[in-house]
Amino acid sequence: MIEERWIGWAMLAGLVALPLWAMAAGEPFTITLVTRAVILALAAAGLNIALGIGGLVSLGHAVFFGIGGYAMGILAHHAQSYTAMNLIGLEVPGTKLMPVIWLVAVTVSAVVAWVIGKLTLRTSGVYFIMATLAFGQMFYYFAISWSAYGGEDGLPIYVRNSFPGLNTLVPIQFFALCLALLCAALFITARLRAAPFGLALNAARQSPERARAVGLDPARLRLAAFVLSGAITGLAGALFADLNRFVSPTMFSWQLSGELIVLVIIGGVGRLYGPVVGACLFVALEHWLGGLTDYWHVALGAILLGIVLFARGGLIGLLTGKEGAHV
């Protein structure tokens, strides 16, 4: 059987090679497609920290994805219309600078994750799922009614935001940026899993009572994981909006929260590269099968069913022959 590490390296190598080939072959759309997969993988990598290590089935991660998207949309909207935002009497200009937008996306997502976590993490099981879903719906309907920023129609951004030293309008350069962030997120996840915090979080997922008996506070561990998880998914949201140059309330939709969970499950819950495998398969199916039929979700559903029933370790578990050995 293949070692998990090699699958990960192979995936990343493929993610580098495919866009390079596409650039050489003059197929910019393929680059966009791979960029989409990378961004979804980043969002799912964020969820994987809460879901995979912490065991928190959050059906509201689209909240953070949407916050990231709207952070980008609002800042860029004010920058492109040369208007200032009014923040509690303070006139703040917009910006087209990605690092600033990312910082805002990550910070706001983290703060919102802290609040949501504080309120929902006292519940568990199906109640936690429902509580996170409820927050997701609240943000979704708020975005729909927020007419200042497009309401239901969303908010188009005409030119992609800029990153110092790069021309983000060139697909391969924007792709490289996204891939670098994905690698950073995977690196953080890998370090986290081996660090005492990650181990304690894992322990608290397996048995909160045993964890408490050795002096660990599951509530605090989960909150920290949820905040980090939300922040990473928020960053992905900002990138996703920049990829499409468009934000809309669908980024907050509960279907998206569900899709993120599906990505993690397909790849392998708690696997380091699980979100990458899941996102690549998802985008491939969406593109190839979606081109053939509008009902491509049927195939996705069948795959998901097969994995849940027969391969609990996800595709990575299937390839490594270790069914959820270390999740």
Next chain:
Amino acid sequence: MTLLLLDGVTASYGASQALFGVDLEVAPGEVVALMGRNGMGKTTTVRAICGMMPSGGVLRFDGQSLTGLPSHRIASLGLGLVPEGRRCFASLTVRENLTAAARPGPWDLSGIGALFPRLAERPHQIAASLSGGEQQMLAIGRALMTNPRLLILDEATEGLAPLIRAEIWAAIARLKRDTGLAILVIDKSLAELRAVSDRGVILERGRSVWSGAMADLGPDVSERLIGV
């Protein structure tokens, strides 16, 4: 000076009261045996001490009241629990189990490795695949890694092979001799408890009915209250 003090501790599982007045003291560096027949309240007493169930009466650790504290706070005050049934974190490796809850202090990975060489031999093995005895050693090691001032061993040798039991008892004796760690130990084997314990407390129907030096525990009392 006492490290752990229980005075008239009561506790209930819902409507059924399990402890009616447990008195117990552990001084620093002392090994105290908590004895009694099955169902007399030994594990319930441990659960009450560790804050895993609400309790009444006086419950103090190093002068601080434990009543009402959440169990993780109690543990971080310096109470290391080795729960009944050797409950490790099954999907973590030996080393991960040890580091997950570690707190700074004299106990570290090499110290645990010296105490239990079997664990040092297999740092990367998943806990679920360890033998029962090794899991018990891991549970003790995990508690020691939190650098406690009091170690609570709940049925640490239950259901283990004689050779492994001897190894664990030897480790407990070594803890007492070399580190002067205070230990509250629950076990069914009186002979082995006698060898390591300074004092003993016997529970009957949720009350402490006998306490004293282990040397004073005569056969009449042990026959009547423990059945051995």
